[in-house]
Amino acid sequence: MSGAHEGAAHEPPDATARALADTVRRLQRAAAQQHAEARTRAVVDLATGILAERLGLLPAEAAARLARLAREAGVPVAALAADIAGQSAAPPPVPGAPPDAAQEPAPAVTQDVTPAVTPALAAVEDLQHAVDTVFDQAGPAHGAHAVAVWQRLPGGALALAAHIGLSAAEAAAWSRVPPGVATPAQRAVEDGTDLWPGDPRTVGPSVGTGSARAVLPLLGDGRCRGALEILWPAPGPDLGGPERRRLGAVADLCATLLADSHPHGQASTPPPASADEAAALVDALLTPALLLEPVLREGRVADFTLLRVNARFRDPRGRPREALEGASLLETYPVACATGLLDRLLRVHTTGIPLVGEHVRLVFKDGEFAGPDTVLLAVAPLGGRLLVSWQPESLMARGDEQSTLLRQAQRLARVAGFEEQLADGRIRWSEGLHELYGLAPDAAPVPLDRLARHTHPDDEPAIRRLLDTVRHRHRTASAVFRLARPDGTHRYTRVIAEPVLDTHGRLIAVRGAYHDVSAQHWTEVALGATRERLADSEQETAESERLALRLQQAILPTAPPPLGATGLHAAARYRPAAKRDRVGGDWYDVLLLPDKRVLLAVGDVAGHGVGAATGMVALRHALRGLAVTGAGPGRLLEWANTVALREPGQVTATAVCVLLDPAGGALRWARAGHLPPIRLAAGSAEVLPMPHGVLLGALEDARYEEHTAHLAPGDVLLLYTDGLVERRDRPVEDSVDQLIRAAGAPGPDLEDYLDRLLELSPADTEDDTCLIAVQVD
Structure with missing residues (x-):
C-alpha cells in the first residue's frame, strides 16, 4: 500500500496538471529527437568533409561516395560516418530530459541514399523530402521555380514520383505519361544523356510550359530508372561545370531512392525471377532464345554473359549450347555487336522499353570470313536480365521467301543435310533425303550405324573409314559410295560429315550433308571416253609447241653482231615463257647497215605457238x-604493217624501230603500239617520248610518226618487250620506274646489267621477254 501511496503522491492532483505534465514530456522527447538528428547530420557532414578533402571531391560528390560505401557495406550511413570521423554514433543524454527520452535510439537513417546538393542529404530517407530539400537549397541560388522527378514504369510509361513548385492541377494532369509521348524526360530516358537549357531536345510537351529546363536521366546499376527535371524561367541559366556536377549529384540521389521504391501508385512488386526460374522460362519457349546477364564495370553495363541458350537456338558458327553458356557476348559475337546488336541490347536494358520484332542486319564472323545475315530480333527486360529472341531469316517459317529460295537451291543442287544426336539418338533430316534413299516421307531416318546396309557391298570399307574418322578421330571426313535404293537402283552419293564437340572435347553429335553426284559420275564416265579421243590431239598440240620453240630459237641470234668498229657495243637477252605452251612471238634484231648506221628493233607478235612464231619470222x-x-624508221614500219596485213591469219604485233648513227650519236625512232625506248645517262634515266603509231596489222594505210634524240658518249639505249615489266595489278609505267630505280646505273658491263634487269623484273604474266642495250663508247 505504501508503494501505491508513493506513486499517487507524484501524480498531479487534477486533469489539467496531468495534461501539462504530458505536454512537458512530449516536448522533451521531441527535443531529444531533434538533438539526435542534428548530431547525426553533424557526424555525416564531418565524414563527408573528410572524404572530400582526402579524395579531392566536391561536397555533393563526397556525400554520394559516403552513401554508396554505406550501401555496399550494409551499414547505416550514420554508423559509417561515425567510423570515418572517429566518433560514437549514439547520441548523449539530453540534460533535463526524462530517462526514457534520453535512452531512445536515434531515428533510423536510410542507408542506401545518394547525396544531392549538401552532405547532410546522405541521411534523407524520403524522395519527396529530398526534392523539397534540394529545392529549398538550390532553387533560390539558381532561380529554379520547380523540380519534378519522373519514374520509369514497366512498359515505358513515366510517372510523376515527386515534385515541388507545380500546382496540384498540373501535377494531377501529368501524373502519368504514356509511352510514345515525346516529352523531354522520355528523350532523356531513351537516350541516357543529359539535356541542358538551350538544347532543342528540351522542347516538347511537359510540365511548366514555356520554362527552360534541364533533364537528367536517373541511372543506377546500368539501368535508367527515370529522369530529374529542373525548371527555370526562360531563357534559363548558363550552367557551368560545377553547377552541372552538383545537379548530377541530385540525380544520383533520386536514382538511389527510386532503386528501392516500387512503381509509383502501385503495390510493392514481387521479387524478380531467380536465375533458375528465368532459365526454365527460356527453355520452355518455342522460339530460339537467349538469356543475357549484364556485366557491370564502374557502374555501367560493359558486356553481357550468355546465361542460358535454349535448344532451338542455332549458333551461326554451329557451336553447341555448352560452348555458348557462360561466355561473353562481346567475345562470342564481336562483329555482330559492332554492327548494331550491342547498341540495341544496351538501349533495352537502360530504358526498359522492349524491342519487338525488328529485322536487323548483323555480320557474323566464322574464322577468317565474315558474312551478313538478317535476323528477327526481339529483346525484353526480365528481372534485371535480358530475354532475347534471335531468329535468322534463313531459319524462319517455311513460307518465308529466304527459306523457299534455300530449299530450291538445295533441290537443284541435290543436296540434303542431317544431324544425329549421340545422347538420345535423335536424327533430323532435311527435305530431299527421304527421296534420295527412296523411302516414304514418313519413314524413320536411317542412323549412321546402319548406313553400310544401304550401300553397295564394295563401298562398305569407305563408310567404315568415314565413321571412324568422325567419331574417333574427331575430324571432318567425306566419302563417295553407291547408295542402294529399295527399287534395286543405285545413286552415286557423296557424304561429308563433321563432329560436334562440347567444351570438354567430347563428341555429342554428328552432322553433315548428302550430295547426289550421280549425274556428275555419268558425266565423268563420258569424259573418260572423250579423253582417249583427245589424247592424239594433245600430242599434236605438244609437238606444235615444241616446233614453235625450236623455230624461235633458230631465228633469234644468240648474241648481237659485233659493233666495235662503229664505236658502239651492244648486248641482248631473250627469256622464254615460263610455260612451254606459252611460246610467244617476242623478237629482237641488231643490224649494221651499209651506210654505217645501226638498225635496232624489238617486237611482240600477239598470240602463242606456231602462229606467233611464224608471224615473228x-x-x-x-x-x-x-x-x-x-x-x-616510220617508213619501215609502214611496210611492216603491209606485210602483217598480208600474212595468213592477219598477224598483229607491236614493234619499235630505231636507226642510230654512231658517228654523231643521233637516233631516229618510230613505234607501232610498243613501249618507248629508255635513255640511260650518267645518274639519270629518261623514257623517250611516244610517237603516234598503231599496232602492225591493225589498219590499212597506217602512218607512223618519227622522233629524234641524241646519245652522248657513255649513254645507254634500252629497248624491251612488255614481258619485262607487265603486271596485272599496276600500270606498266609504274613497273618501269620501279625496275630502273632498282637496277641502278648500267655500268661498263652491259651483259651484267641486262642480267640484273631480268632478275629484278616485277612482271607476273609469265610471258617471254626480249631486251637490247646499246652503249656509245
Missing part, C-alpha cells in the same frame, strides 16, 4: 630486208 626478216633501202 615474217616481220623480222621484212624489216631486215627493207632497212638496206635507207628508209627511215
Whole structure:
C-alpha cells in the first residue's frame, strides 16, 4: 500500500496538471529527437568533409561516395560516418530530459541514399523530402521555380514520383505519361544523356510550359530508372561545370531512392525471377532464345554473359549450347555487336522499353570470313536480365521467301543435310533425303550405324573409314559410295560429315550433308571416253609447241653482231615463257647497215605457238630486208604493217624501230603500239617520248610518226618487250620506274646489267621477254 501511496503522491492532483505534465514530456522527447538528428547530420557532414578533402571531391560528390560505401557495406550511413570521423554514433543524454527520452535510439537513417546538393542529404530517407530539400537549397541560388522527378514504369510509361513548385492541377494532369509521348524526360530516358537549357531536345510537351529546363536521366546499376527535371524561367541559366556536377549529384540521389521504391501508385512488386526460374522460362519457349546477364564495370553495363541458350537456338558458327553458356557476348559475337546488336541490347536494358520484332542486319564472323545475315530480333527486360529472341531469316517459317529460295537451291543442287544426336539418338533430316534413299516421307531416318546396309557391298570399307574418322578421330571426313535404293537402283552419293564437340572435347553429335553426284559420275564416265579421243590431239598440240620453240630459237641470234668498229657495243637477252605452251612471238634484231648506221628493233607478235612464231619470222626478216633501202624508221614500219596485213591469219604485233648513227650519236625512232625506248645517262634515266603509231596489222594505210634524240658518249639505249615489266595489278609505267630505280646505273658491263634487269623484273604474266642495250663508247 505504501508503494501505491508513493506513486499517487507524484501524480498531479487534477486533469489539467496531468495534461501539462504530458505536454512537458512530449516536448522533451521531441527535443531529444531533434538533438539526435542534428548530431547525426553533424557526424555525416564531418565524414563527408573528410572524404572530400582526402579524395579531392566536391561536397555533393563526397556525400554520394559516403552513401554508396554505406550501401555496399550494409551499414547505416550514420554508423559509417561515425567510423570515418572517429566518433560514437549514439547520441548523449539530453540534460533535463526524462530517462526514457534520453535512452531512445536515434531515428533510423536510410542507408542506401545518394547525396544531392549538401552532405547532410546522405541521411534523407524520403524522395519527396529530398526534392523539397534540394529545392529549398538550390532553387533560390539558381532561380529554379520547380523540380519534378519522373519514374520509369514497366512498359515505358513515366510517372510523376515527386515534385515541388507545380500546382496540384498540373501535377494531377501529368501524373502519368504514356509511352510514345515525346516529352523531354522520355528523350532523356531513351537516350541516357543529359539535356541542358538551350538544347532543342528540351522542347516538347511537359510540365511548366514555356520554362527552360534541364533533364537528367536517373541511372543506377546500368539501368535508367527515370529522369530529374529542373525548371527555370526562360531563357534559363548558363550552367557551368560545377553547377552541372552538383545537379548530377541530385540525380544520383533520386536514382538511389527510386532503386528501392516500387512503381509509383502501385503495390510493392514481387521479387524478380531467380536465375533458375528465368532459365526454365527460356527453355520452355518455342522460339530460339537467349538469356543475357549484364556485366557491370564502374557502374555501367560493359558486356553481357550468355546465361542460358535454349535448344532451338542455332549458333551461326554451329557451336553447341555448352560452348555458348557462360561466355561473353562481346567475345562470342564481336562483329555482330559492332554492327548494331550491342547498341540495341544496351538501349533495352537502360530504358526498359522492349524491342519487338525488328529485322536487323548483323555480320557474323566464322574464322577468317565474315558474312551478313538478317535476323528477327526481339529483346525484353526480365528481372534485371535480358530475354532475347534471335531468329535468322534463313531459319524462319517455311513460307518465308529466304527459306523457299534455300530449299530450291538445295533441290537443284541435290543436296540434303542431317544431324544425329549421340545422347538420345535423335536424327533430323532435311527435305530431299527421304527421296534420295527412296523411302516414304514418313519413314524413320536411317542412323549412321546402319548406313553400310544401304550401300553397295564394295563401298562398305569407305563408310567404315568415314565413321571412324568422325567419331574417333574427331575430324571432318567425306566419302563417295553407291547408295542402294529399295527399287534395286543405285545413286552415286557423296557424304561429308563433321563432329560436334562440347567444351570438354567430347563428341555429342554428328552432322553433315548428302550430295547426289550421280549425274556428275555419268558425266565423268563420258569424259573418260572423250579423253582417249583427245589424247592424239594433245600430242599434236605438244609437238606444235615444241616446233614453235625450236623455230624461235633458230631465228633469234644468240648474241648481237659485233659493233666495235662503229664505236658502239651492244648486248641482248631473250627469256622464254615460263610455260612451254606459252611460246610467244617476242623478237629482237641488231643490224649494221651499209651506210654505217645501226638498225635496232624489238617486237611482240600477239598470240602463242606456231602462229606467233611464224608471224615473228615474217616481220623480222621484212624489216631486215627493207632497212638496206635507207628508209627511215616510220617508213619501215609502214611496210611492216603491209606485210602483217598480208600474212595468213592477219598477224598483229607491236614493234619499235630505231636507226642510230654512231658517228654523231643521233637516233631516229618510230613505234607501232610498243613501249618507248629508255635513255640511260650518267645518274639519270629518261623514257623517250611516244610517237603516234598503231599496232602492225591493225589498219590499212597506217602512218607512223618519227622522233629524234641524241646519245652522248657513255649513254645507254634500252629497248624491251612488255614481258619485262607487265603486271596485272599496276600500270606498266609504274613497273618501269620501279625496275630502273632498282637496277641502278648500267655500268661498263652491259651483259651484267641486262642480267640484273631480268632478275629484278616485277612482271607476273609469265610471258617471254626480249631486251637490247646499246652503249656509245
